[in-house]
Amino acid sequence: MAESKTTDPAATEAGEEKDWTATKAFFDSLKTNQPRPPKPQYAVTIAVSSRSLFNMVAEGKIYKEDGVEKYVAYQQEHDNEPLMPGVAFPLVEALMNVNAGLRRLYPDSDELFDIVLMTNNHAQVGVRLINSINHYDLTIERFCMTGGESPIGYLKAYMTNLYLSKDGEQVIEAIEEGIAAATTFASGDVENQLSDTQLKVAFDGDAVLFSESAIIVKQHSLDTFFEHETEFENKPRAQGPVKCFLEALGMLQRKFYAKNERMTCPIRTYLVTSRSAASSGVRVLKTLRSWGLEIDEALFLAGAPKGPLLQKIQPHIFFDDQMFHIEGAKELGTIAAHVPYGIGQKYHKGIFTEQPAKDTT
């Protein structure tokens, strides 16, 4: 994954093996049952920003109104006050639950979720962040606090498979670097009751899992789109930015199936698309199959709003490329993340805009 940029790869590898040996030794020597973090090259690494993991709205206000020095000082003064959970918090807990299952079935495997805190916050704010992580007993052993610099470069270095942040611009940067990423939005006042035994992830199809067809709908007409779909029925769709994450979920699901735990598998995936099964169903399902992906439920809404259906599913996260659907999901209590990819993002309620969507709270 990440390339090692030294002139002596053998020495680097030897050095890295020593680091790994030291890590194992360290965690083995701990009196607590704290599990050792997985080897990054085998893990499914989810990087979360501090503002998506924790609710830092009040602190954000201080930053905006009083500047960075006052903000950092405030955080230091409140070091020992745990922050309230943020929008990605339930997802992180669900990921931890899946890990518990995987560790039980495969005690020596590094194919686990690895949650990394990736923030451009100052390291002194970090003390409060770590204290908060401790308070909720979250399994987050790796972090990167860049003290103001963009954390995007580090995503590759930490071998990130999915990046979640409230900052739309950083999410776009990540996607441009080839890393699956989405902008998280708070679910508003109404909150769904989420399962604590099963991780549920819902995906929109276009510009999230698939890519080029969305462009055709927006720039031409629906008729052209239908023609295109029929003509290319047997040709797999091009990959969207979050497709790799679905792939990683499928890989972990199969580990449960291999141990006869299909019925109680703690991961469930959903495709929630505006398309109609009649016009697109075949191509969508064939594409998924050709990619070796299984999706547990494929729901074709034929234009009906996604909100009510998502409210029933209650996913820990729902990925969509259109703010219209993100807002619809939010209104009915679903945690939604915007994937700013392709032409869909440039339109909002039919009007062409260029600003990246952002949760400014």
Add this chain to the structure above:
Amino acid sequence: MDSMVRNPDVKQRDAAQAVVVAVSSDAIFTPEVEQVHGATEPLRKGDAFSFMKAIQVVNERLLTLNSDETLLFDVILLSNDSEEKHSRIIASAKHYGLDIGRFCFCNKEDSIESLQSNNVKLFLSTDTNDVCKALQKGVPAALLYHQTDPHHQTEDQLKVVFSGDVIGSSEEMLHGLREQGFTETQLQGFKTAKGSVKEFAILMGEMRRRFGLEGSPLCTGLMTAWSSRDVCASALKTLRGWGLLVDEAFCLAGAPRSPILNLVRPHIICLDGLYHMEGFTAMS
């Protein structure tokens, strides 16, 4: 015995108040493969070059804030080279306009003694063995990070990273490591290194405080390579207790460190005695 030569082109610092840093000449100027007798052209820039330029920026900014500032970097170039090379080293330093206060010429065996007798707050080398040896003798030392692409290393800001695995580990944790195969010598080495690091960290903390959070010519960081987040948090608090509020923090917990260090781009890494873990070959 060493011979100490003052650099007439550089204003001498108050060595008692300054942060005296000794840098190996092989780090500042690339050692020549072939010794050409009577050569006079300036020596080629070495790995420590961008570090030298960066501390110059820090010193200039400190003096801008306070023209009577005494907490400045004071560099001694430490050379084990033959006598015929001495004048060439001095001339090269002048050629590049390097802020080197004194040149110390001595034998390799006498190096440690020279460092000890000159109130050196930090000895810098690109050689991990030299750094570890110095640390073991109680001389504070740090590694000049070998940046494979020198153009990527900034000369506008000095970046100092502290290794936190030992600083942040409690006595109990270090004791636990004994059962994992670490030798007594290694564990003693950690204790000594921790003491040396403390002094330098206090100085860096003081210097860092002269500047605001943003736009500082000095950037400090903490990195833990193999221990848990709690150790990293503990290291953060320990450094804070010593007066150093680091800007950046990285907890790797076993993740490969080269890709990350290549992005952090530190000039120097203050080791805790475990960087290359020579003793680990016995375990793995």
